[in-house]
Amino acid sequence: MKKYDNGYFRIENVGDEVELYGWVQKKRNLGGLVFIDLRDRSGIIQLVSRPEDEFYEVASSLKNESVIKCTGIVSERESKNTKIPTGEVEVVLYSLELINQSADIPFSIEEDTTALEDTRLKYRYLDIRRENIKNNLILRSNVTLIARNYLSSLGFVEVETPILCVPTPEGARDYLVPSRINNGHFYALPQSPQIYKQLLMIGGMEKYFQIARCFRDEDLRADRQPEFTQIDIEMSFGEEEDIWNTTEGLMQEIFRNIKGVELPEHFERLTYNYCMDTYGSDKPDTRFEMKINDITDVFKGTFFEIFSKIISDGGIINAIVLKGYADNISRKKVDEYTEFVKVYKAKALSYLKYSSGELSGSIIKVLNDKEKERLIKDLELEDNDMVFIIADKKKIVKPALGALRNKLAHEFNLIPQDKYNFLWVTEFPMYEFSEEENRYVAAHHPFTSPRKEDMDKLLTDKENCYSRAYDLVLNGYELLSGSVRIHDSETQSKVFEAIGLSEEEAKEKFGFFLEAFKYGAPPHLGVGIGLERLIMILCDTDNIRDVVAFPKTASASCLMSSAPGVVDEKALNELGIKIK
Numbered sequence: 001m002k003k004y005d006n007g008y009f010r011i012e013n014v015g016d017e018v019e020l021y022g023w024v025q026k027k028r029n030l031g032g033l034v035f036i037d038l039r040d041r042s043g044i045i046q047l048v049s050r051p052e053d054e055f056y057e058v059a060s061s062l063k064n065e066s067v068i069k070c071t072g073i074v075s076e077r078e079s080k081n082t083k084i085p086t087g088e089v090e091v092v093l094y095s096l097e098l099i100n101q102s103a104d105i106p107f108s109i110e111e112d113t114t115a116l117e118d119t120r121l122k123y124r125y126l127d128i129r130r131e132n133i134k135n136n137l138i139l140r141s142n143v144t145l146i147a148r149n150y151l152s153s154l155g156f157v158e159v160e161t162p163i164l165c166v167p168t169p170e171g172a173r174d175y176l177v178p179s180r181i182n183n184g185h186f187y188a189l190p191q192s193p194q195i196y197k198q199l200l201m202i203g204g205m206e207k208y209f210q211i212a213r214c215f216r217d218e219d220l221r222a223d224r225q226p227e228f229t230q231i232d233i234e235m236s237f238g239e240e241e242d243i244w245n246t247t248e249g250l251m252q253e254i255f256r257n258i259k260g261v262e263l264p265e266h267f268e269r270l271t272y273n274y275c276m277d278t279y280g281s282d283k284p285d286t287r288f289e290m291k292i293n294d295i296t297d298v299f300k301g302t303f304f305e306i307f308s309k310i311i312s313d314g315g316i317i318n319a320i321v322l323k324g325y326a327d328n329i330s331r332k333k334v335d336e337y338t339e340f341v342k343v344y345k346a347k348a349l350s351y352l353k354y355s356s357g358e359l360s361g362s363i364i365k366v367l368n369d370k371e372k373e374r375l376i377k378d379l380e381l382e383d384n385d386m387v388f389i390i391a392d393k394k395k396i397v398k399p400a401l402g403a404l405r406n407k408l409a410h411e412f413n414l415i416p417q418d419k420y421n422f423l424w425v426t427e428f429p430m431y432e433f434s435e436e437e438n439r440y441v442a443a444h445h446p447f448t449s450p451r452k453e454d455m456d457k458l459l460t461d462k463e464n465c466y467s468r469a470y471d472l473v474l475n476g477y478e479l480l481s482g483s484v485r486i487h488d489s490e491t492q493s494k495v496f497e498a499i500g501l502s503e504e505e506a507k508e509k510f511g512f513f514l515e516a517f518k519y520g521a522p523p524h525l526g527v528g529i530g531l532e533r534l535i536m537i538l539c540d541t542d543n544i545r546d547v548v549a550f551p552k553t554a555s556a557s558c559l560m561s562s563a564p565g566v567v568d569e570k571a572l573n574e575l576g577i578k579i580k
């Protein structure tokens with residue numbers, strides 16, 4: 001077995017005789033001496049071969065990424081390299097053996113490679129050799145180890161739940177697995193271990209965790225993969241404070257050990273409604289201000305017909321203020337922002353600039369003096385401030401301004417780096433109305449408990465019924481989702497009824513789960529922490545593929561293995577499946 005790590009050696013190791021293995025990062029022939037940068041997982045060490053060495057010809061012909069074995073003595077370098085930890089020493093070789101010659105590589109194994117992402121994904125096994133991808137995977141391993149140790153120290157028991165499950169309606173589309181033995185029947189890969197972890201609570205485990213693999217057949221984006229991992233935690237006989245304290249302790253442990261950062265003892269808590277009203281998002285980035293201002297009152301009684309009609313139709317008028325950058329925004333930029341908010345169904349974007357005590361902009365001609373004074377005062381405008389205004393229904397105004405808020409913050413570098421703002425978002429709606437299905441559906445999942453004070457609204461006032469669901473948000477990313485679970489059959493039946501699930505359908509889809517409720521279900525609650533998103537933030541990347549060993553593309557395919565692949569007719573016949 002390999003005894004030494006190449007990145008281990010320092011000046012105090014001079015004189016040590018060593019046997020090393022690794023990949024040739026780079027080779028240089030200078031004045032007869034051959035210098036080889038030998039890389040393994042731990043780092044790089046420089047090797048030296050002289051013309052009199054019997055293996056000199058082998059050393060001279062080495063290609064990058066070839067695998068070698070060598071022996072030698074650690075010596076002090078004449079020309080030191082301060083850019084690498086081993087830069088004060090080198091290994092003067094006694095022997096060198098070529099284990100495996102490499103073909104010409106499709107891209108250089110460098111941290112700042114210029115290779116296209118598709119090329120790197122096709123040769124992912126080479127991409128993993130790059131320093132940043134390798135370190136990301138090591139960091140991920142360290143985080144899961146911290147999580148296991150921390151949760152185990154609190155009495156949580158790690159339990160594996162099935163990968164082959166019964167299909168259940170949990171929100172996203174299931175990945176289905178056909179059964180050969182039971183033709184015409186299908187397993188589903190778990191979207192999360194939701195039902196099983198609740199059954200473990202009914203089973204008396206009391207405290208459970210799992211580094212759980214999850215699968216969702218949904219459209220992908222930069223922070224989403226079809227298969228992902230979550231740190232799953234569930235506990236019995238607790239309240240929100242208990243799971244929040246446990247999660248905060250875990251985050252503190254992870255950030256202390258990985259980033260050397262001390263987090264607050266407790267994280268900020270804001271309700272869903274406050275977040276939507278103030279930031280236009282249920283996962284707001286609170287590292288910067290630029291809150292949404294409701295200026296509807298300013299325009300009550302306005303002669304501006306468009307605003308007047310919106311207000312009379314029950315709409316609102318809201319604004320955000322970009323402070324100090326009005327001079328940087330051209331009319332062309334405003335047009336770009338207008339097109340941007342249209343993606344969020346906003347019909348128009350009005351703007352005002354405040355300079356030298358005067359307002360100017362797209363709606364200045366329709367404003368009276370009183371409205372101008374109110375805007376300057378209410379928005380606390382200062383010289384060179386820019387105001388963006390959207391007037392429409394609340395469900396359009398808030399998300400559109402929230403998205404524009406984030407866009408402006410990134411464009412104008414308003415977000416402090418190396419800052420980690422955790423935020424609990426609480427009291428989510430119990431239901432949301434699906435235009436597609438023309439009915440109310442569970443906003444979280446159908447096993448989420450309503451607030452105690454909203455129990456009587458489960459069937460009668462769905463729009464104003466709120467749940468005991470909560471998310472943990474970190475720097476604008478939803479890091480985890482969780483809730484207090486329903487633990488009695490009566491409440492569960494009401495929720496199923498509220499989302500249009502008949503007794504027969506509920507029994508068909510969740511029969512075994514509902515049966516378990518009859519035998520003493522304890523009160524319980526939990527969370528599922530998105531591991532990849534957490535690692536992504538810890539690694540300072542915004543691409544989730546950078547923290548997954550073998551990721552899929554945006555089209556859910558693997559460029560390296562060509563998955564998904566075709567299956568021959570014989571296999572399909574055994575499964576009783578015909579391609580339509």
